[in-house]
Amino acid sequence: MAERHRREEVPQASSALDDKGRALELLLPGVLAEFEPEIVSTVNLVAATVKPHDISAVCRVAKEDPKLSFDYLMCLCVVDYVEHLQVVYHLYSTTLNHMMVLKANVSPDEPSLPSVTPLWVGADWYERESHDLFGVSFEGHPNMAPLLLYEGFEGYPGRRDFEMPEYREW
Amino acid sequence: MVDINTEGQLDTVQMMVNMGPQHPSTHGVFRMVLWVDGERIVDLEPHIGYLHRGSEKLCEGELYAQIVTLFDRLDYISNLNNEMVFCRAVEKLMGLEVPERAEYIRVILCELNRVASHLLFSGTFGIDAGAMTPIMYAFRDREKIQTMFEAVTGARMMHNYIRIGGVKGDVPDDFSQRMGALLKELRQGIDETDRLLSFSEIFLARTKGVGVINAETAIAYGMSGPSLRACGVPMDVRKDEPYSVYDRFDFGIPIGEKGDSWDRYYVRVMEMRQSMLIIEQALEQMPDGPTITPSRLVLRPPQGEVYVRGENPRGEIGVYLVSNGADKPYRVKVRPPSFCNLMAIKELLKGTYIADAVVILGSLDIVLGEVDR
Amino acid sequence: MSALETLLLVSVILGVLTGLSVVVLSLTWLERKFLGRMQMRMGPTRSGPYGLLQPVADAIKLMAKEDLLSSWVDRVVYWVAPLAVFIPTFMIWVTIPIAKDLVIQNMEMGLFYIIAFSVLSIVGLVTAGWASSNKYAVIGGFRAAAQLISYEIPLILAVLGVVMLAQSMNLQKVVDQQDTVVYALIQPLGLVIFFIAGLAELGRTPFDIHPAESEVVGGPFVEYSGAHWSVFFLAEYINTFAIASLTVLLFLGGWLFPGVSDDVSALGVLVFLVKTYMVILVIFWVRGTYPRLRIDQLMSLGWKVLVPLAFVNVIITAVYKFYEWPAWSLTIMSVAILVAVVWELSRRMRTAPTPEYTVKLYVPVSEVSNAG
Numbered sequence: 044m045a046e047r048h049r050r051e052e053v054p055q056a057s058s059a060l061d062d063k064g065r066a067l068e069l070l071l072p073g074v075l076a077e078f079e080p081e082i083v084s085t086v087n088l089v090a091a092t093v094k095p096h097d098i099s100a101v102c103r104v105a106k107e108d109p110k111l112s113f114d115y116l117m118c119l120c121v122v123d124y125v126e127h128l129q130v131v132y133h134l135y136s137t138t139l140n141h142m143m144v145l146k147a148n149v150s151p152d153e154p155s156l157p158s159v160t161p162l163w164v165g166a167d168w169y170e171r172e173s174h175d176l177f178g179v180s181f182e183g184h185p186n187m188a189p190l191l192l193y194e195g196f197e198g199y200p201g202r203r204d205f206e207m208p209e210y211r212e213w
Numbered sequence: 214m215v216d217i218n219t220e221g222q223l224d225t226v227q228m229m230v231n232m233g234p235q236h237p238s239t240h241g242v243f244r245m246v247l248w249v250d251g252e253r254i255v256d257l258e259p260h261i262g263y264l265h266r267g268s269e270k271l272c273e274g275e276l277y278a279q280i281v282t283l284f285d286r287l288d289y290i291s292n293l294n295n296e297m298v299f300c301r302a303v304e305k306l307m308g309l310e311v312p313e314r315a316e317y318i319r320v321i322l323c324e325l326n327r328v329a330s331h332l333l334f335s336g337t338f339g340i341d342a343g344a345m346t347p348i349m350y351a352f353r354d355r356e357k358i359q360t361m362f363e364a365v366t367g368a369r370m371m372h373n374y375i376r377i378g379g380v381k382g383d384v385p386d387d388f389s390q391r392m393g394a395l396l397k398e399l400r401q402g403i404d405e406t407d408r409l410l411s412f413s414e415i416f417l418a419r420t421k422g423v424g425v426i427n428a429e430t431a432i433a434y435g436m437s438g439p440s441l442r443a444c445g446v447p448m449d450v451r452k453d454e455p456y457s458v459y460d461r462f463d464f465g466i467p468i469g470e471k472g473d474s475w476d477r478y479y480v481r482v483m484e485m486r487q488s489m490l491i492i493e494q495a496l497e498q499m500p501d502g503p504t505i506t507p508s509r510l511v512l513r514p515p516q517g518e519v520y521v522r523g524e525n526p527r528g529e530i531g532v533y534l535v536s537n538g539a540d541k542p543y544r545v546k547v548r549p550p551s552f553c554n555l556m557a558i559k560e561l562l563k564g565t566y567i568a569d570a571v572v573i574l575g576s577l578d579i580v581l582g583e584v585d586r
Numbered sequence: 587m588s589a590l591e592t593l594l595l596v597s598v599i600l601g602v603l604t605g606l607s608v609v610v611l612s613l614t615w616l617e618r619k620f621l622g623r624m625q626m627r628m629g630p631t632r633s634g635p636y637g638l639l640q641p642v643a644d645a646i647k648l649m650a651k652e653d654l655l656s657s658w659v660d661r662v663v664y665w666v667a668p669l670a671v672f673i674p675t676f677m678i679w680v681t682i683p684i685a686k687d688l689v690i691q692n693m694e695m696g697l698f699y700i701i702a703f704s705v706l707s708i709v710g711l712v713t714a715g716w717a718s719s720n721k722y723a724v725i726g727g728f729r730a731a732a733q734l735i736s737y738e739i740p741l742i743l744a745v746l747g748v749v750m751l752a753q754s755m756n757l758q759k760v761v762d763q764q765d766t767v768v769y770a771l772i773q774p775l776g777l778v779i780f781f782i783a784g785l786a787e788l789g790r791t792p793f794d795i796h797p798a799e800s801e802v803v804g805g806p807f808v809e810y811s812g813a814h815w816s817v818f819f820l821a822e823y824i825n826t827f828a829i830a831s832l833t834v835l836l837f838l839g840g841w842l843f844p845g846v847s848d849d850v851s852a853l854g855v856l857v858f859l860v861k862t863y864m865v866i867l868v869i870f871w872v873r874g875t876y877p878r879l880r881i882d883q884l885m886s887l888g889w890k891v892l893v894p895l896a897f898v899n900v901i902i903t904a905v906y907k908f909y910e911w912p913a914w915s916l917t918i919m920s921v922a923i924l925v926a927v928v929w930e931l932s933r934r935m936r937t938a939p940t941p942e943y944t945v946k947l948y949v950p951v952s953e954v955s956n957a958g
Contacts, residue, residue, distance in 0.1 A: 053515070053516050053537070053538030054515040054516065054538065055515050055516050055517060056306050056307075056308070056514070056515040056516060056517025056518075056519070056536070057308060057515075059305070059308070085517060085518045085519060085520075086305055086306055086517050086518065086519040087305060087519060087520070087521075088519075088520055114432055114433075115432055115435060116435055117435070117520075117522075117529075117531055117548060118520070118531055118533060118546065118548040120533060120544075120546040122535055122543070122544045122546075123544070131533065131546075133520055133531070133533065133548075137432060137446065137448060140453055140454075142520075144520070163433055163435065164430075164433045164434055164556075165433060165434040165435030165436075165553055165556055167556060168552065168556050189262070190261060190262055191261065191262040191265040191585060191586075192262060192265065193262070200267060200270060201269070201270060203273075205270075228721055228724075229721075230721050230722070230725070231721075249725075251728075252725075252729075252881060252882070339877065342877035342878065343791060343792065343794070343876075343877040343878030344875070344876060344877035344878075345621075345625070345791075345873075345874065346624060346625050346874045346875065349625035349626055349627060350625070350626065353626055409875070410877075413875075413876065413877065414931075414932065415792050415876050415877050415878070415879055416877045418879065418880075418883050419877055419878075419879070419880060419883075447948050465947040465948055466947070466948050467946065467947055467948070468946060468947075468948040470946075483947065487947075566880060566881070566882065567725065568795065568880040568881065569880065
């Protein structure tokens, strides 16, 4: 049963962008042209993939450009695709009421990105959490102390190759 | 911290006080290390992570239907809202249509959960300020709501009722009458607690002007929900990006002006009344029909990713779901509202008194279950 | 002193201690039941009929509890502090009459003696906070010191107002002077000041910032457990009873009641106890209703509002006495001042005449109401 399923092609989710998403999809290649983004649409959002060292500049453009004005950082997370780690930023604009996704791929051996805390203070704990759970380091972060895990924890539990500890039955 | 010399007066030493993981007023296992000069807080450092259970990692090893129970336990006071946002994420990814009756039942239960959560907030906020009576009234009303939940979902908390594709089962036959009676009792109860606490002079002295945050700072921190609306920013997912059937109801959102603790408290009291308005309209409009779109137990959504926002009682919850076509999700990330609200605590508490620290922390209405996940 | 007199003294002391303990037990039961009923719940019901044996159960529990002592407390001070709190509260009862001629030792300077002794227990609280070697206890101790010292002044001045009316510090004479009109009617301002300052002296809500349970978790008492803590507990309730009795004696006519002859001691005691328990119920009622004030708000209330009011009270009493105006003039002056102060305070706290709504309902303009 599982084999048959593996041989079948994995279906892709269909895109369901609304008007604002489509408008953004047309707008983004122009505004972010210097960073050569890769614009894809996920199911309901527009995603732009940029190079890791550009993240700070891209976020600044996203925040300050009047057509974008993403002044609210919704979420910052890391997804572990085994060959690379993908840092995902979800941005929202309170004035224009649209959302986009920014992605950056870093290598799992030396994951390092510039921090966006100068732009959005609320990125502080997200970056600490990503560092705890995935080992991604953010340059320029004011205080990279462990947030969710205790000091001295070895390993990065968020990664897919983290072995869940076997608990002994008493 | 070393001696500070205040303009040639007495040499004072700052004292480090640990409002530790065990404290009656930190609303969960939350640790704040305060450096105080007398009664004034000079510096503080929050420590979270005492309730970290690795929920997001656990989700990667469970079937989609099983994850609903995990989401129940994130923000353990507004269970149904959490379930709803996850089920909406999966439904959006799969393009699954939910029957209308199920949508209405979901909205009614989520709004009732919002009332229950705000009742708990107003009771515990009263205790933080020192009033020991409002919590008894609030919990009496909460008991009535939980009895209604038990009748509909089978459990007082941790309902596991909103499933992918709809809701688990239909509501009891006398649901409308019982809800009508319940809403009447709730209105009286809320008015009673309101009269007792909201405009009491001592309460106003404790909360007005305490813990003020302005709108730009709040948005920079990513605050959401009643804490942000109290600063004057009219952000509410139910109005900005109406999901489910929220666009069919006529309700307002309370907006504050000053961004202090009293505004945060009163926004929630008014929200309770608006929620009851929504429930009444939903009860009238609810059609008959099926309550779930049948789907396989072992769901295999298509490959893709989706980010869905919902309005929790505490703020805006977001679920980022990445699927690679398997029966278990590839990555589930929860964007908890209390996490972002709590980030502002350092700025809110500097320069206030220890007694104010308790009131401000209470007014943010955090639940450590979702801060730590 | 002969052996008989020593024996008499010891038995009197034991008798007073027993009586006060019985009163304290009844007060704990009353508080829990009364607060419970106000909060829509039952209060104790299991131990004994109507929970009447609950205080006994509490006492047994407190005695049987393990007396934990951290290793770094200051042993001597830790043991002395509860005594320093308890003994003054007990010594006050030497001169409080509960009926005509029913007092251990009536003194001509009775009120002076009472006030002098009640101040001593503050030392006990501060040393308890210090000896516990716990930062929360120290914070609570400092708060207690600041609060209790500042509220002594309005208390003393309110008592001074009564002394000026009665022209004597002898408590029995004060009560005897109230056989026509109680002083509460003549000097309502004094009653209000005395009651509020008394509440603050007791450390009861809304002035219970120093043992605030939701912040410093017990303040100076946090490290005390079992029998040690029960001494503090006893002292607090005896103090409550003392303040209530003083209110009754000074302002509400003591054991006098129209139509009841005051020669019969038992009836006098009964009237006195009924009045005192009524005042105590009001104290419990306030506890259930109000949140607590922050320490700086408390201090500003004490120094900026109550102290000037107390001085004004003394002045208008002096004026009334000097010009020998009729008694109701003092009533009118007191009430006028009270109303003016309450109005001004409420206006400053922005609650009167209508509360200031800073939260409004907002309905977005672009809302589309779909008819389904």
